[in-house]
Amino acid sequence: MGPPGEDASFLQRLAVVGTNHRTSPFVLRDSLAALEDDLPAELEKLKGLGVTDAVLIATCDRVELVTASGGEAARHVLSALLARHVGLPEEAIPPLLYAHVGEAALRHIFAVSSALDSLVIGEPQILGQMKAAHSAASRQEALSTSLDGVFQAAFGAAKRVRSETKIAERPVSLAAAALQFARDVHGDLKRATGLLIGPSEMGELLAEQMLRGDLGRLMVCGPQLRAERVARRFGSLLHPFEDLDKALVEADIVISSVGDGRRLLSVSRMEAALKRRRLRPMFVIDAAIPSDAEPKVNDLDGAFLYDLDDLERAAMAGRATREAASKEAWAIVDQEVAAFVRRQAERGAIPAVTAIRDHFEAVRTQILEEGKGLNAEEATRLLVNRLLHDPSEVLRGMAAGGASDADGMLARLFRLGEFKETKE
DSSP states (O other), X not given: OOSTTHHHHHHHHOEEEEEETTTXXXXXXXXXXXXXXXXXXXXXXXXXXXXXXXXXXXXXXXXXXXXXXXXXXXXHHHHXXXXXXXXXXXXXXXXXXXXXXXXXXXXXXXXXXXXXXXSSTTOSHHHHHHHHHHHHHHHTTOOOHHHHHHHHHHHHHHHHXXXXXXXXXXXXXXXXXXXXXXXXXXSSGGGOEEEEESOOHHHHHHHHHHHHTTOSEEEEEESHHHHHHHHHHHTOEEEEGGGHHHHHXXXXXXXXXXXXXXXXXXXXXXXXXXXXXXXXXXXXXXXXSXXXXXXXXXXXXXXXXXXXXXXXXXXXXXXXXXXXXXXXXXXXXXXXXXXXXXXXXXXXXXXXXXXXXXXXXXXXXXXXXXXXXXXXXXXXXXXHHHHHHHHHHHHHHHHHTTOOOHHHHHHHHHTHHHXXXXXX
């Protein structure tokens, strides 16, 4: 336990600064893909800069620094870190960042862990990625007891969201629907070849589902750093982005999740690939936001194009179910945030309560020494008078200074109304 007020001041200093799929262009996020593998080294650099209470979260779609150093310090440190990785001047980074401080930061952390701030709501990867970031910070001894408590509470909130709502069913159901459609098109997937383009968390989830469904082999194609990481994870063949046309010719199942707004899978590109495939069918999942595929790809002979909305229509009751689950999930997050803040306030009050108890015990000991020979009534009256002397003086001073709630505060502290009712 730290000094009085430490818990309250910690919450005031808690900050999240980051960039994600809503605030940064794809090219920036792609340049940061290697950060996920470099967390220990980056945390060491942060410690060298004096940031000793921090967790660095890095995924395909977000980089966030969670720290108790305050918002401005966190913004400066993260701007320098990102600029170094992407080769931009440091002053170009702040416009791409968002920042949350205090209780807003706490709510954001809980929401991220519960997959409510993800590109695809409910995706399961983010919780594992946050746990990995938390573990990395813990191993580097970059984590205070207070910040560790924030993450443990966030993981607890995520567990409640997943167990008490249907929010996590959507991405899992989408992946299951995609696997069924792939089997409808190609039958036994052991002879099929998949191509993952991008990728993103949702793309990885879909690819993982295909592999569990006995997909024969998987290729990965995309920006180098991001694609290399995922190819290692799946033990897959890696194609440079420049070889996308060649990879498409080999692909029976295409999962595209770049989302840079370029309409990567154009009608002309897909038509050329289908011709070289001699019209062997291609099942294409556009898992990108914004879309990677032109809608008219679905009009090509041999092309079967599905986006996330198509998969959702096949997998769930629809938007109403998703929105209801989201509301329930946010309600749980807000409950857990309120409970955490309440616990922090209670812990903050413990040192003051302990100090009062110690003071009362010192006065009692003093009275026992001074009041030898007094009977019980005299000794207890002396004790009460001694204990009330200083508070009475302070209250008179407060009243003279215009304080209006002193009586109400005392009534609440000592439950004077309850005592009066009991006597009556």
